[in-house]
Amino acid sequence: MSKENKHPQLIKGGIHADHRGQISFVNDMKFKTIERFYIISNSAENPLRAWQGHKIDNKYFYCMQGVIRVYFVKVDNWESPSKKLKVESVVLSANQSNILHIPEGYANAIESLEKDSKLISFSTLPLSRISEDEVRFENGMWAI
Numbered sequence: 001m002s003k004e005n006k007h008p009q010l011i012k013g014g015i016h017a018d019h020r021g022q023i024s025f026v027n028d029m030k031f032k033t034i035e036r037f038y039i040i041s042n043s044a045e046n047p048l049r050a051w052q053g054h055k056i057d058n059k060y061f062y063c064m065q066g067v068i069r070v071y072f073v074k075v076d077n078w079e080s081p082s083k084k085l086k087v088e089s090v091v092l093s094a095n096q097s098n099i100l101h102i103p104e105g106y107a108n109a110i111e112s113l114e115k116d117s118k119l120i121s122f123s124t125l126p127l128s129r130i131s132e133d134e135v136r137f138e139n140g141m142w143a144i
């Protein structure tokens with residue numbers, strides 16, 4: 001059976017504004033497989049959080065405040081990945097209300113492009129299984 005071609009995808013949402021205020025939504029986001037969520041806010045001194053690799057966990061990233069660039073790399077070999085792997089990225093903004101889905105098999109890096117930017121991350125793997133999933137690489141592993 002052919003391996004499903006799972007590449008990061010943007011799940012488009014929208015924003016409704018009227019005299020009462022504003023609603024940001026992503027109607028097509030499904031939570032059946034979500035196990036937990038957390039919110040990342042990088043410090044002003046370290047605006048770039050790189051690199052977290054995930055063999056199993058899927059990430060659904062949503063920018064709640066400010067602007068954040070998410071980089072991702074398809075890891076070819078977890079023990080000794082090539083330094084020449086293609087780095088792709090997507091900019092998420094609180095003014096656009098989109099979710100970036102990064103499937104398993106990728107390393108990600110999170111860069112805050114504005115002060116006090118906040119990213120909510122929905123994960124499909126319970127924290128108890130992190131040890132079989134997460135592989136950390138140093139900041140300079142893949143050039144940003």
Ligand SMILES: Cc1cn([C@H]2C[C@H](O)[C@@H](COP(=O)(O)OP(=O)(O)O[C@H]3O[C@@H](C)C(=O)[C@@H](O)[C@H]3O)O2)c(=O)[nH]c1=O
Nearest residue numbers: 036037038040049052053054059108110121123127134
């Ligand atoms: C991510 C996460 C962390 N924590 C706690 C435990 C941990 O000691 C502390 C710091 O977490 P981390 O060191 O994993 O944070 P970090 O190194 O920023 O890694 C996180 O960044 C995102 C981009 C990822 O892809 C995940 O791997 C996630 O672990 O926060 C939770 O309790 N629940 C969570 O879901």
